[in-house]
Amino acid sequence: MVQGLNARATRARGLGAVQGVRRLACETGASAACAAPRRSLQGAGAAIAAALIAVASPVWAAGPAxxxxxxxxxxxxxxxxxxxxxxxxxxxxxxxxxxxxxxxxxxxxxxxxxxxxxxxxxxxxxxxxxxxxxxxxxxxxxxxxxxxxxxxxxxxxxxxxxxxxxxxxxxxxxxxxxxxxxxxxxxxxxxxxxxxxxxxxxxxxxxxxxxxxxxxxxxxxxxxxxxxxxxxxxxxxxxxxxxxxxxxxxxxxxxxxxxxxxxxxxxxxxxxxxxxxxxxx
Structure with a gap:
């Protein structure tokens, strides 16, 4: 799943693509990506990519039983x-x-x-x-x-x-x-x-x-x-x-x-x- 997300992120171009990924991160609760500044495409993209990898990671997602x-x-x-x-x-x-x-x-x-x-x-x-x-x-x-x-x-x-x-x-x-x-x-x-x-x-x-x-x-x-x-x-x-x-x-x-x-x-x-x-x- 992480590889698929990385591939999609690599293919994504433009602010609209980053904002789309940002919306997905917000929906899944990745607050770091949700709070990323809109004015910086490069900075927002990096924060969102990192947060999405965390969202996709079973280790990150699983809390204490x-x-x-x-x-x-x-x-x-x-x-x-x-x-x-x-x-x-x-x-x-x-x-x-x-x-x-x-x-x-x-x-x-x-x-x-x-x-x-x-x-x-x-x-x-x-x-x-x-x-x-x-x-x-x-x-x-x-x-x-x-x-x-x-x-x-x-x-x-x-x-x-x-x-x-x-x-x-x-x-x-x-x-x-x-x-x-x-x-x-x-x-x-x-x-x-x-x-x-x-x-x-x-x-x-x-x-x-x-x-x-x-x-x-x-x-x-x-x-x-x-x-x-x-x-x-x-x-x-x-x-x-x-x-x-x-x-x-x-x-x-x-x-x-x-x-x-x-x-x-x-x-x-x-x-x-x-x-x-x-x-x-």
Whole structure:
């Protein structure tokens, strides 16, 4: 993968190419590249290339192993995920992280990436409400995962955050049928920002089950602007309920990270409470 990135960087010419790579680095959380000065093509290119190599490196990407309490590793169509089972469960919740979607789940209910994501860091809070919870790793077939959780206990809700909302929409478009979905800091509509949106991926609101769009009023991430929420609501109609949160802390260096309003930093309890109120209806 690193060799492929290096080859692409060698072929790239001009400021537009560097800015494209810079956007990719920002999306994957390489804050050094994201913060590189635009005015210096050579300096920005060097910073971005170095950060992208770091992003591509498994050694850099893998953090310390996290063991999920009361969890078990389950394999769904060849991909490992983690399930936390509740006693006398009320239903199931699937958590789709943002960024590249990778948790790097291993045996023993362990994972190495994405522990600080708002959904993943609040996994115990969701489970404490009496629901089975699945931490969904990259590459998992969403329809199969929903089916697995439904066999444990229905109803099933899928929660996606940030770029995870794109993957959630792709899963719905391919036939996943959860009972409800939650779109957190979502790529909702063209007004949300550049790139694909849930609206564009689905094409029609008929593919949506009852949906909660939960957003921070001060989300400054360029892909998930608050301005995209109301157009999405207008498109989807009564299927969508909107919830706004305020307060907490922001990340001035990279407003698209878990550590700012985009990731509901500092308002975790209100975030979980609002989602669970929707699920419990």
């Amino acid at each position: 996290v063991v999920v309490k009361h969890g078990e590793t389950v394999t769904i169509d060849g991909v490992r995920n983690i399930v936390m089972r509740a006693d006398q469960a009320k239903g199931g919740i699937l958590l789709l992280t943002g960024g590249d979607g990778r948790l790097n789940v291993t045996d023993g209910a362990q994972f190495t990436d994405g522990a600080d994501n708002v959904l993943i860091r609040n996994r115990d809070a969701f489970a404490a409400r009496g629901y089975n919870v699945m931490l969904v790793d990259l590459g998992t077939d969403l329809a199969a995962a929903v089916g697995y959780m439904a066999r444990l206990k229905a109803p099933v809700t899928v929660i996606g955050t940030s770029k995870g909302t794109e993957r959630l929409a792709q899963g719905l478009a391919k036939g996943a049928r959860p009972d409800k979905v939650v779109l957190s800091s979502g790529f909702l509509s063209p007004e949300s920002g550049p790139g694909d949106s849930v609206q564009a991926i689905l094409g029609t609101p008929s593919r949506l089950p009852p949906t909660l769009a939960i957003h921070h009023r001060e989300d400054h991430c360029r892909w998930t602007r608050p301005a995209g929420v109301e157009p999405f609501k207008a498109w989807a109609g009564p299927k969508v309920e909107v919830a706004w949160l305020s307060g907490g802390v922001d990340d001035q260096a990279n407003p698209c990270r878990y550590s700012g309003h985009h990731g509901f930093a500092g308002v975790d309890a209100a975030f979980v409470d609002r989602i669970m109120a929707f699920i419990a209806k």
